[in-house]
Amino acid sequence: MLNQLNPDQRRAVTCGEGPVLILAGAGSGKTRVLTARIAYLVREKGVRSDSIMAVTFTNKAASEIRERLKKMIGPEAGRLRLGTFHSQGLRILREERRRAGLANELTVYNDDDQLTLLRQVIQELGFNDKVVVPKSMLQIINQAKNENVGPEEYRSTASGAQAFIVERTAKVYELYQKRLKEMNCVDFGDLICEPVRLLKRDGRLLAMYQERIRHMLVDEYQDTNRAQYALTSLLSGGTRNIFAVGDPDQSIYGWRGADINNILDFEKDYPDADVLKLEENYRSTKKILSSANSVIENNTKRLDKTLRTQNPDGDKVVFEECETEYDEGRAVLRWIKKLMSLDKGIAYSDVAIFYRTNAQSRVFEEAMMRDGIPYVIVGGTRFYDRAEIRDSLAYMRLMANPNDLLSLTRAVNTPSRGVGPVALEKVRSISIDRGVSLFEALKIASDNGVIRKSGVGQFIAACAGFTRDAALHSLSDRTLRLLEESGYMTMWQGDGSEEAMQRVENIFELISAIKEFEAARASADGRALQEFLDHVALISDLDGIEEKIERITMMTVHSAKGLEFKAVFITGMEEGLFPHSRSVDSVESLEEERRLCYVAMTRARKRLFLLAARSRTVWGAQGWRTRSRFLDEIPNEHIEFIEFDAGKKKGVFQAHETHYTDEGSQITGQGEAVFYDDTDADWRIGMKVSHATFGLGVIKEKTGRGMEAKLLVNFRDVGVKKLAVKYAGLEIVQ
DNA sequence: GTCATTAGACTTTTT
């Protein structure tokens, strides 16, 4: 096992006890080291595998580590405490509930559920949701939870002019937490915060965990937030055997509360820590790697680290500037075809298209579809986010947790069964008065005529059937029957529209997912429902990528982390998109964008293509673009520019399949030419111009077209001026 | 209470 590692990797794997930080550059064998370390501890050091906890950020990473370990240490691998932060947190919460003698009912809310609950809470408190905006509240509460700040502590931050606003937000936060608790629900943030709170409050519980966990290993340490940091340091506090692996250059989740200081300050927190670097890259060609290195070197807040490789030089990085986003799609398509014909060793599954925002995927999807190139889009609208799936899950969640008000509200009134806000309020008060669950209260309300409509009777009967048959039938069968007998399926089967049929199909796909889940479980017992719901709450689409299937992969740059492909296309290399416009006003967020770019570039093994469009339609309006500053950070000797053909600039462009009628409506067809007003192309944001009296300047903003355009120009000597093209007599400076 | 229509927001990234 150790023979397959290089000296640095071997040193990392075999280092002694105590805190260890491994700074592992992209493609340097990070997962391999983490895996080998666990195997080393179990096999060479005789550490019991159930005393090792290893946390990752994605299920994919966790299962990859588990699979590798199965090969190295056999069935022992199954006893490791290995999983995502969130799954480990949930496990601790469930263990604790069991210990406290509470029911196993616990529902994990995602951000949609959070938002629904927040809207209710804001209304209940009598706030105007135009002033107390649910989305902002969600953001503030999530952020507080990332930083491990509870409602009381949040309230104590109030001071000065902001005090009133903080106080108001604290009220929302407080009631939100109260409602969650009443319903036996937790949100994503709670999965980390709540265990931390429990461990801090209960010294005996903490001692028990610290006794149990002898070794803690953390993957992607640069992406941990304060709460996750607290959790890992608490749990590993007994032995201080914390083995953290990460790369500060790949920290891309600052917006989600990741605190890059957790890794940068590791040596401060653990002065006796061993810090080791892995700087040999096994993935990319020299040209790709040094291009990526020269981009990331522009960041100021870095730990000193330079990746090197013994791989061949490879081909130059290609940068192609296209006219529009549709041309960008065509350019990628053309390159893919070219790659396939040139290199017999390359398969569709070796190719990936990356973009900064999900909205960009559409054009590529259309391009691939037109030419019959098989593809898969990772992320975007998730399967489990579709309305019909969320409905079905609401039925299931209500069965698992009869106090889950949100799921009850959704399920009981989909399809509508005459239970509006008024009836629900009655149900709620029955539940409080008689001390019964919400679902029980619904039954009572239906029996004594508070709710008259017959639909509710059918609903309750179907639910009762689900519970009654628990011992006789599988979860998947019962779920299907629940959806059929309650009248939910009929709701969609009624109309024969394409859309409704798709929805029914999706529901059957959910049923097969349940079947699959049941088959993978060792035993059939009463916990299947709860476990399935936990499973879907904590998975993402990324976990479902099947690598062997012959198709190209399209995804956001964020989802690409941890993956690698022979050929990578990074699209939309434009200012405002990459770096994103919402990230350019602060150095911190700009540097995060640059790290994101670095992550994207280092996914490529053999070929790297960068693309940009000179004009792009955003929010339904076309706008001119300047190319990304990151492109200028790559040395010229590594890059091959395929610039937009300047010869075509004057005159007429051809060969757009989309064109516009006089009324402005869009027609898609072929063979029609589209004429561009070439005077319009003369003025682009970022372009250098010269004025007779003001001198040299750069165009900052533009309204209008061609000679009618009005420009905002930042002159080198005299500052920003507003100019009308018609009168200004500007010249373009090349 | 229900349904259809409209207005508005949204598009940075996700466990």
Added chain:
DNA sequence: GTCTAATGAC
């Protein structure tokens, strides 16, 4: 250019 939430008519 798409989806959702709010609104108003019945």
